[in-house]
Amino acid sequence: xxxxxxxxxxxxxxxxxxxxxxxxxxxxxxxxxxxxxxxxxxxxxxxxxxxxxxxxxxxxxxxxxxxxxxxxxxxxxxxxxxxxxxxxxxxxxxxxxxxxxxxxxxxxxxxxxxxxxxxxxxxxxxxxxxxxxxxxxxxxxxxxxxxxxxxxxxxxxxxxxxxxxxxxxxxxxxxxxxxxxxxxxxxxxxxxxxxxxxxxxxxxxxxxxxxxxxxxxxxxxxxxxxxxxxxxxxxxxxxxxxxxxxxxxxxxxxxxxxxxxxxxxxxxxxxxxxxxxxxxxxxxxxxxxxxxxxxxxxxxxxxxxxxxxxxxxxxxxxxxxxxxxxxxxxxxxxxxxxxxxxxxxxxxxxxxxxxxxxxxxxxxxxxxxxxxx
Amino acid sequence: xxxxxxxxxxxxxxxxxxxxxxxxxxxxxxxxxxxxxxxxxxxxxxxxxxxxxxxxxxxxxxxxxxxxxxxxxxxxxxxxxxxxxxxxxxxxxxxxxxxxxxxxxxxxxxxxxxxxxxxxxxxxxxxxxxxxxxxxxxxxxxxxxxxxxxxxxxxxxxxxxxxxxxxxxxxxxxxxxxxxxxx
Numbered sequence: 341x342x343x344x345x346x347x348x349x350x351x352x353x354x355x356x357x358x359x360x361x362x363x364x365x366x367x368x369x370x371x372x373x374x375x376x377x378x379x380x381x382x383x384x385x386x387x388x389x390x391x392x393x394x395x396x397x398x399x400x401x402x403x404x405x406x407x408x409x410x411x412x413x414x415x416x417x418x419x420x421x422x423x424x425x426x427x428x429x430x431x432x433x434x435x436x437x438x439x440x441x442x443x444x445x446x447x448x449x450x451x452x453x454x455x456x457x458x459x460x461x462x463x464x465x466x467x468x469x470x471x472x473x474x475x476x477x478x479x480x481x482x483x484x485x486x487x488x489x490x491x492x493x494x495x496x497x498x499x500x501x502x503x504x505x506x507x508x509x510x511x512x513x514x515x516x517x518x519x520x521x522x523x524x525x526x527x528x529x530x531x532x533x534x535x536x537x538x539x540x541x542x543x544x545x546x547x548x549x550x551x552x553x554x555x556x557x558x559x560x561x562x563x564x565x566x567x568x569x570x571x572x573x574x575x576x577x578x579x580x581x582x583x584x585x586x587x588x589x590x591x592x593x594x595x596x597x598x599x600x601x602x603x604x605x606x607x608x609x610x611x612x613x614x615x616x617x618x619x620x621x622x623x624x625x626x627x628x629x630x631x632x633x634x635x636x637x638x639x640x641x642x643x644x645x646x647x648x649x650x651x652x653x654x655x656x657x658x659x660x661x662x663x664x665x666x667x668x669x670x671x672x673x674x675x676x677x678x679x680x681x682x683x684x685x686x687x688x689x690x691x692x693x694x695x696x697x698x699x700x701x702x703x704x705x706x707x708x709x710x711x712x713x
Numbered sequence: 714x715x716x717x718x719x720x721x722x723x724x725x726x727x728x729x730x731x732x733x734x735x736x737x738x739x740x741x742x743x744x745x746x747x748x749x750x751x752x753x754x755x756x757x758x759x760x761x762x763x764x765x766x767x768x769x770x771x772x773x774x775x776x777x778x779x780x781x782x783x784x785x786x787x788x789x790x791x792x793x794x795x796x797x798x799x800x801x802x803x804x805x806x807x808x809x810x811x812x813x814x815x816x817x818x819x820x821x822x823x824x825x826x827x828x829x830x831x832x833x834x835x836x837x838x839x840x841x842x843x844x845x846x847x848x849x850x851x852x853x854x855x856x857x858x859x860x861x862x863x864x865x866x867x868x869x870x871x872x873x874x875x876x877x878x879x880x881x882x883x884x885x886x887x888x889x890x891x892x893x894x895x896x
Binding site: 353356357359360361362363364366367368371374375377380381382383384385386387388389390391392396397425427428429473539 | 718722725798866
């Protein structure tokens with residue numbers, strides 16, 4: 341009985357298999373004209389990929405040019421010479437200290453601190469802003485994904501070499517302010533700020549740092565998450581209240597450090613491309629938790645107030661950059677954007693020079709007066 | 714291999730234009746040969762060379778053409794996929810369903826839902842069955858599943874599945890912004 345059931349089942353399977361084979365052959369014959377129509381597209385897609393692979397150098401992801409750092413979470417590797425890719429392939433080199441370019445901090449006149457914008461992510465060394473300032477030697481210190489807490493920690497590490505220099509701190513409004521409060525950056529653990537009390541005191545937390553990474557599979561949601569964060573930072577929300585309080589703490593710390601080292605601190609905010617067009621602003625407003633209080637210029641206004649309170653030079657990047665200075669999909673600068681930043685740095689350096697000259701004049705005048713008196 | 718072109722970086726644009734120039738040269742050779750033109754080989758090569766040169770001279774024009782080509786490829790993929798699924802449904806499933814397969818065209822008001830039991834945790838990534846150890850390509854796993862589960866007839870679906878995968882475009886992978894899953 342059982343044997344006959346098995347036999348029937350096998351026979352049915354064999355019949356089904358034969359019918360499936362026959363029908364799929366029939367189906368495939370019907371498909372031939374459809375596939376023939378698509379042949380030019382397949383040839384173009386296949387050929388383009390094949391030839392492009394021959395034309396392009398080997399590309400590495402930014403994650404492979406950084407290493408675990410027990411203080412900062414991660415840091416670019418020393419003496420890297422690779423090609424990375426955003427919308428276009430670009431050449432990246434780092435010095436012995438791991439930062440972009442071969443110039444040392446001691447030899448520089450401007451130190452630029454920041455995240456991937458300071459790292460020059462998206463352009464080759466020759467197109468990067470650091471090499472385009474004619475009258476100053478610029479050392480760019482930054483790494484992809486850094487928040488302001490990490491940048492302050494770097495500044496502390498370099499404090500002994502900052503004397504007399506202009507320190508320009510890039511603050512990317514797209515994610516830096518929110519990232520300061522969060523212990524992870526994609527797969528990495530990152531230093532962040534913890535509120536100590538409600539009087540504006542914060543503590544830098546690094547105890548969770550370790551080489552262990554976490555799984556992160558939300559790359560496709562990343563844009564949406566950061567857009568919502570920026571929208572809330574442009575509105576009167578709990579997030580914005582905490583973020584600007586944390587930001588004030590960080591700028592105050594940096595300012596005190598620079599003052600001790602007789603360096604001049606300048607905060608340069610970098611707008612998110614969405615803030616630079618009416619459509620982008622409308623999209624942001626739609627994401628806000630409180631659309632009624634939305635104001636795309638709010639982050640600049642907040643940071644400007646903080647800087648003026650602390651006596652820090654403030655420059656709103658929104659006044660100098662345009663939408664087409666940024667790439668279309670990736671949010672980094674184009675080579676034109678780098679050129680514009682280089683011009684801005686040149687201008688800042690000139691003002692810094694005049695200020696230093698005025699301070700020297702004032703000092704010598706004071707000395708003369710004291711000697712004379 | 715997707716039917717659409719990759720993201721348009723400089724190398725991809727030049728590669729695309731080289732392919733177009735080569736195809737144009739090849740077509741010109743065939744036409745010239747058919748018309749009895751002497752030195753059709755040389756004419757084809759000159760045409761291809763000139764075309765490639767024009768692209769290098771005006772890379773922006775290639776970018777526009779690249780976009781148009783990609784849009785056409787996407788449209789084609791959408792239509793072709795729909796036709797493919799229809800052929801698969803009306804030709805293969807109808808015939809196999811007649812032989813008693815659970816995967817068949819449904820009669821009106823008849824549900825084709827099949828009660829399933831919980832899968833082992835290592836099958837979560839590939840819900841149809843546990844992947845074969847050491848084999849990463851889905852097609853081999855699919856064939857293995859069909860054999861093990863006594864559904865050898867499903868091998869006949871493989872060419873259709875492969876064609877559907879080849880017609881995949883990036884566009885079909887985007888999700889609506891407002892999508893929200895409650896869990």
